[in-house]
Amino acid sequence: MKLKSYGVLARLTLALTLMTAPVAAYAQAPADAEILNTYANVAQAGYEDALTGAKALEVAVDALIASPSEATLKAARQAWINSRPAYMQTEAFRFGNPIVDDWEGRVNAWPLDEGLIDYVDASYGTESDANSLYTANVIANTRITIDGKEVDAANITPDFLQNTLQEAGGIESNVATGYHAIEFLLWGQDLHGTGPGAGERPFTDYSTAAHADRRAAYLKAATSLLVSDLEEMVGDWQTDGAARKALPGLGISAILTGMGSLSFGELAGQRMKLGLLLHDPEEEHDCFSDNTYNSYLDDGISLRNVYLGTYARVDGSVVKGPSISELIAAKDAALDTELKGLLDASVGKLQAIADRAKGGEAYDQQIGEGNVEGNATVQAAIDALIAQTRGIERAVALLKLDGVTIEGSDSLTNPDAVFQ
Amino acid sequence: MHIRLTILLAAVLATGLAVAQDGVPATRTDLIPKDLLRVQKVTAPTTDFSKPEQFENLSAGAGTTRKPVNGNVFSHFQANLSFEQQADFSIGDSLFRKLWVSAPSSTQASDGLGPLFNSRACQSCHIKDGRGHVPGPGEAGESLFLRLSVPPGANDTRESVNGIFADEVGDPTYGGQLQNFAVAGLPGEGRMVIDYTDLPVTLGDGTVVHLRSPHYSVADLGFGPMAPDVMMSPRIAPQMIGLGLVEQIPAEDILANADPKDANGDGISGKPNYTVDPVSHSVMLGRFGWKAGKATVRSQSAGAFAGDIGIATPLVNKPYGDCTPNEAACLALPNGVQERLGVGEAPDPVLDLVTFYSQTVGVPERRNIGDPAVLRGKEAFYTLGCTACHTPKFVTSRKAENPAQKFQLIWPYSDFLLHDMGDGLADYRPEGLADGYEWRTPPLWGTGLTQTVSGKTELLHDGRARDVTEAILWHGGEGQKSRDAFANLPKSARDDLTAFLESL
Numbered sequence: 001m002k003l004k005s006y007g008v009l010a011r012l013t014l015a016l017t018l019m020t021a022p023v024a025a026y027a028q029a030p031a032d033a034e035i036l037n038t039y040a041n042v043a044q045a046g047y048e049d050a051l052t053g054a055k056a057l058e059v060a061v062d063a064l065i066a067s068p069s070e071a072t073l074k075a076a077r078q079a080w081i082n083s084r085p086a087y088m089q090t091e092a093f094r095f096g097n098p099i100v101d102d103w104e105g106r107v108n109a110w111p112l113d114e115g116l117i118d119y120v121d122a123s124y125g126t127e128s129d130a131n132s133l134y135t136a137n138v139i140a141n142t143r144i145t146i147d148g149k150e151v152d153a154a155n156i157t158p159d160f161l162q163n164t165l166q167e168a169g170g171i172e173s174n175v176a177t178g179y180h181a182i183e184f185l186l187w188g189q190d191l192h193g194t195g196p197g198a199g200e201r202p203f204t205d206y207s208t209a210a211h212a213d214r215r216a217a218y219l220k221a222a223t224s225l226l227v228s229d230l231e232e233m234v235g236d237w238q239t240d241g242a243a244r245k246a247l248p249g250l251g252i253s254a255i256l257t258g259m260g261s262l263s264f265g266e267l268a269g270q271r272m273k274l275g276l277l278l279h280d281p282e283e284e285h286d287c288f289s290d291n292t293y294n295s296y297l298d299d300g301i302s303l304r305n306v307y308l309g310t311y312a313r314v315d316g317s318v319v320k321g322p323s324i325s326e327l328i329a330a331k332d333a334a335l336d337t338e339l340k341g342l343l344d345a346s347v348g349k350l351q352a353i354a355d356r357a358k359g360g361e362a363y364d365q366q367i368g369e370g371n372v373e374g375n376a377t378v379q380a381a382i383d384a385l386i387a388q389t390r391g392i393e394r395a396v397a398l399l400k401l402d403g404v405t406i407e408g409s410d411s412l413t414n415p416d417a418v419f420q
Numbered sequence: 421m422h423i424r425l426t427i428l429l430a431a432v433l434a435t436g437l438a439v440a441q442d443g444v445p446a447t448r449t450d451l452i453p454k455d456l457l458r459v460q461k462v463t464a465p466t467t468d469f470s471k472p473e474q475f476e477n478l479s480a481g482a483g484t485t486r487k488p489v490n491g492n493v494f495s496h497f498q499a500n501l502s503f504e505q506q507a508d509f510s511i512g513d514s515l516f517r518k519l520w521v522s523a524p525s526s527t528q529a530s531d532g533l534g535p536l537f538n539s540r541a542c543q544s545c546h547i548k549d550g551r552g553h554v555p556g557p558g559e560a561g562e563s564l565f566l567r568l569s570v571p572p573g574a575n576d577t578r579e580s581v582n583g584i585f586a587d588e589v590g591d592p593t594y595g596g597q598l599q600n601f602a603v604a605g606l607p608g609e610g611r612m613v614i615d616y617t618d619l620p621v622t623l624g625d626g627t628v629v630h631l632r633s634p635h636y637s638v639a640d641l642g643f644g645p646m647a648p649d650v651m652m653s654p655r656i657a658p659q660m661i662g663l664g665l666v667e668q669i670p671a672e673d674i675l676a677n678a679d680p681k682d683a684n685g686d687g688i689s690g691k692p693n694y695t696v697d698p699v700s701h702s703v704m705l706g707r708f709g710w711k712a713g714k715a716t717v718r719s720q721s722a723g724a725f726a727g728d729i730g731i732a733t734p735l736v737n738k739p740y741g742d743c744t745p746n747e748a749a750c751l752a753l754p755n756g757v758q759e760r761l762g763v764g765e766a767p768d769p770v771l772d773l774v775t776f777y778s779q780t781v782g783v784p785e786r787r788n789i790g791d792p793a794v795l796r797g798k799e800a801f802y803t804l805g806c807t808a809c810h811t812p813k814f815v816t817s818r819k820a821e822n823p824a825q826k827f828q829l830i831w832p833y834s835d836f837l838l839h840d841m842g843d844g845l846a847d848y849r850p851e852g853l854a855d856g857y858e859w860r861t862p863p864l865w866g867t868g869l870t871q872t873v874s875g876k877t878e879l880l881h882d883g884r885a886r887d888v889t890e891a892i893l894w895h896g897g898e899g900q901k902s903r904d905a906f907a908n909l910p911k912s913a914r915d916d917l918t919a920f921l922e923s924l
Contacts, residue, residue: 102488113519149556167491170547170875172517260503269507274514277769278530283514389503 029330030322032252038309038321039255040244044237046090049314051230053083061223065216068206077186081291086314088298092306096258099236099243107229111282112175114184121191139214156217158225177225185219187288194281194368198290253401255324259303260392267299268385276378281364293357300350304343328395342388349381448670450818463813469799472789479865480662480783481828494549494661494873498782500824512777515770516542520731522603523756532756532765534730535606536599536741538565545657549781550873552657554883561612563657566598570647579696584703586696591650593643595742597727606749607642621893624908634884643747651849654882655710661866663717664779668816668825671705677835688808688898690837693852698735707836710881711851712860718775732764733771783865788923797920800913805902809861811835833864842896868922888921
C-alpha cells in the first residue's frame with residue numbers, strides 16, 4: 001500500500017514541478033549531448049525503479065508460494081500493481097531506441113493467449129487451428145507439442161519460458177513471459193466481459209488445486225525472468241551501457257520519435273482506439289487486473305517526463321537536467337508552451353479515465369458497446385494524444401529532424417535524407 | 421483516427437489506365453520527361469559488379485527498415501511513416517494478429533469465424549509476417565492449403581468484363597478452397613495429405629541434391645465427394661513485406677517487360693495476368709498471389725478474410741465464407757453479422773486498417789552487400805539470366821497517395837509477370853489468364869531472412885524447397901536454361917550465388 005500511495009504523491013510532485021517551471025525561453029539552448037544525457041539519466045532511473053518494483057514483487061510472490069492464503073495473494077497482487085508505474089513511465093524510451101524496442105516484448109507483450117499457460121474457462125473455446133498451443137496449458141502438461149515436435153515441459157524454468165515457450169511456433173500471442181503472464185497467474189481470467197469485476201483466481205490455485213506446484217513454479221520463473229530482464233535494461237542505460245552509447249548516433253530525434261510513436265501509434269492507436277472500435281474487453285492492456293487505467297496514465301506521464309527532462313523517482317528524489325523543452329523554447333517559446341500544455345492536457349484526459357475507473361467503472365467497461373459516456377471519456381484521451389502528437393510533429397519540423405515526413409523527399413537522389 | 425480510403429482509389433486509377441493489352445506498351449504518365457530519364461537510368465541493369473550499387477542496401481527505398489536482425493525483422497512498419505500512419509499500422513497489426521471467434525460471442529464486433537476456416541488469425545499463417553509452414557507429419561495443414569476449382573460449364577455466372585473473370589469456378593460442394601477446420605458442431609471439409617517422393621538430382625560436379633516431390637490428395641471428406649474434374653493447387657502463405665510498394669509500381673513499367681508470345685525469342689515470355697477488381701469492377705493488372713490473380717492488397721485481404729478465416733467484410737460480404745449450398749449444415753449455423761455495427765462480420769474500418777497494415781510492412785535493409793562472395797554471386801545472378809524474370813529494380817509512382825511510398829527506388833527482384841515453370845512445378849490449374857504451368861515471379865527481397873523470421877526455410881508456392889539451391893533446381897520451363905547453368909557451376913560459384921540470395 002505504501003508504494004501505491006506514493007504513486008499519487010509522485011504525480012502531485014510532478015504537477016508542482018510543472019507549475020513552477022519557468023515559462024520564459026532560456027537565453028541559450030542546451031547542447032544535444034546535455035539533453036541526451038538527461039534523457040539517459042531519466043531512463044536509467046526509471047528502469048532502476050522498475051527493477052526495484054520487480055524485486056519487491058518477487059518477494060511477495062515467494063511469500064505467496066511459501067504460504068498461500070487470501071492475504072499473501074492479495075499482497076502479491078498489490079506488489080504487481082505497485083511495480084507498474086515505474087515501468088510504464090519508461091515506455092517513452094521504447095520506440096526511439098531500437099535496443100529497448102527489441103527487448104520490450106519479453107517484459108510487456110500483450111495480448112496473450114492465456115490458455116497456453118494455465119486452465120481457462122470453457123468459453124475460451126478449444127477450436128484448434130494454427131495456434132495449436134492455444135489451449136496447451138503448460139501448467140497441467142509436462143509434455144507439449146510445438147511445431148509438430150514434442151517438447152519436454154517437466155521443468156518450468158526461466159530458460160524454458162524465454163527460449164522455448166515465448167512466441168512458440170512463431171505465434172506472437174504465445175506470450176509466456178513478462179508482466180502480463182504474471183498478471184494472469186495472480187488474477188486469472190477476467191470473465192466479467194464489459195461488466196464490473198476483474199480476474200478472481202483463488203489462492204487455492206497455489207495450495208490445494210490441481211497442478212498447484214507447477215503453477216507456483218511458473219509464477220516463480222516468470223517473476224525471476226522479469227527481474228533479470230530489467231537488470232539487463234538497467235545495464236543498458238548505465239555508463240558504457242549499449243542503449244546509452246547508441247544515443248549520440250540516434251540523436252535528438254530519438255526523443256521525439258519515441259514520444260510520437262508511443263503517443264499516437266501505440267497508445268492512442270493500438271491500445272485505445274482498437275478496443276473502442278471493437279468494444280472488446282480483451283483489448284485492454286492490463287486485462288486480468290483491470291489496472292489498465294493506471295498503465296495508460298503512466299504512459300502519458302512518461303511522455304511528459306522525457307519532454308521536460310525530469311522524473312520523480314519512487315524514493316521521492318527527482319532526476320532532472322537540460323531538456324528538449326528548453327531546446328524548443330530557445331527556438332520557439334510559444335511552441336514549447338503549447339506543447340507543455342498539450343502534454344498536460346493528455347495527462348489530464350488520461351486522469352479522467354483513471355478517475356472514472358476509481359469511481360467504479362473499469363477501463364473495459366468504459367469501452368463497452370453502448371456506454372456513451374465511457375466511450376467518450378476514452379475518445380477524449382485519444383483526441384488529446386493525437387493533438388499532442390501534432391505538437392511533437394511541429395517540434396520535429398522546428399528542429400529540422402523531419403526528413404521522414406517531408407513531402408516529396410526524393411529517394412532517387414538522397415534516400416539517406418530520411419535516415420537522420 | 422483517419423483512414424485514407426483515397427489511397428486505394430488512387431491505386432485503382434493508376435493501374436487501371438495502363439491496361440493496354442497487346443498494344444505497344446505505354447509509358448508511365450506520372451513523371452515529367454526529366455524524371456522519366458532519371459528513372460530509366462537508375463533502373464538500368466548494372467554492369468559493374470566490383471562494388472555495390474548506390475542505395476542497393478535500401479531494398480525498399482526510404483521505407484527500408486533498419487532493425488536488429490531477429491525473428492521480428494519482418495514485423496516493423498515502413499520506416500518513413502508519419503506518426504498518424506503508425507497508428508493505423510499498429511491497429512492494423514493488432515487486427516492482423518487477432519484471433520477471430522465464432523458467433524455468437526460476447527464481443528459482437530469481432531465474431532463470425534468460419535463456419536469453415538483454415539485459420540483464426542491472419543498472423544497464424546503469415547508467421548511473424550513471414551512465410552507459412554508446411555505441416556509436419558501428423559500436423560493439420562494451416563498456412564498451406566489447397567485451392568479448388570472446376571472447369572467453367574455452360575452456365576457460367578461469374579462476373580466478367582471483356583472476357584476477364586473475377587474468380588474461378590469453385591467445386592460445387594467444397595467451394596474455392598479446402599478449409600480443414602470448422603466451428604464447433606460442424607466437420608472440417610477434409611484433410612490435405614502430402615506425400616513426398618525423393619527426387620535425386622545430380623549436378624554438373626557430381627553432387628547429388630535430394631529434392632522432395634509432393635503429391636497432394638484429400639482424406640476424410642466432410643461433405644461427400646468432390647467433383648470428378650476438380651483441380652487442386654497448393655498455396656503457402658507468402659511473406660507480407662513491401663506489398664504496398666509493389667502496388668505502386670506503375671503498370672506500364674511491369675507491362676514493359678511483358679513478352680507473352682516471346683517475340684524477342686529469348687525463351688522468356690512474361691505474361692500479365694488480369695482480373696476484375698471488386699472495388700471498381702474494371703479490368704486490372706494482377707500482381708498479388710502466386711498466380712498474380714489479385715490486383716490490389718485490398719482485394720487480396722478481403723479474399724483472405726472470407727476464404728481463409730470465414731470473416732465477411734464489406735468488400736467480400738460472405739458471412740458464410742466459402743460454404744456452398746451443398747454444405748447445408750454450414751449454412752444453418754449462426755453468423756457474426758450485426759447490422760447495427762455495420763456491413764459484414766468485420767465492418768468498416770477493419771478491412772481498411774488491415775489493408776493499410778499489409779501495405780506498409782517494411783522491407784529490411786540488406787546485409788553484406790559489399791562482401792566479395794555476394795558481389796560474385798550477384799554477377800552470376802545476372803549472367804545466368806535470372807534477372808530476365810527476377811527484375812532487380814523499379815521506381816514507384818509519383819502519384820502514390822501515401823507520400824511514404826511515392827517515387828521510391830525499390831529492389832523486389834521480380835517482374836510480377838507469369839512464366840511457364842515446367843512440369844515439375846505445374847499445378848495444372850488455371851487462374852485468370854495463368855495456365856496450369858504458369859506462376860508469377862515471386863519477389864526475392866527478404867529471402868535471406870526466411871529462416872530467421874519463420875524458423876524454417878520452405879520456398880516456392882507450396883514450400884517444397886528447403887533451401888535456395890532446391891528452389892533454383894525446381895525451375896523448369898522458361899527457367900530451365902538458367903537452372904541448368906546454375907547446376908553446372910562449380911560449388912564455389914553456387915555458394916556465391918547462394919550468398920547473394922541470402923543477402924537479400
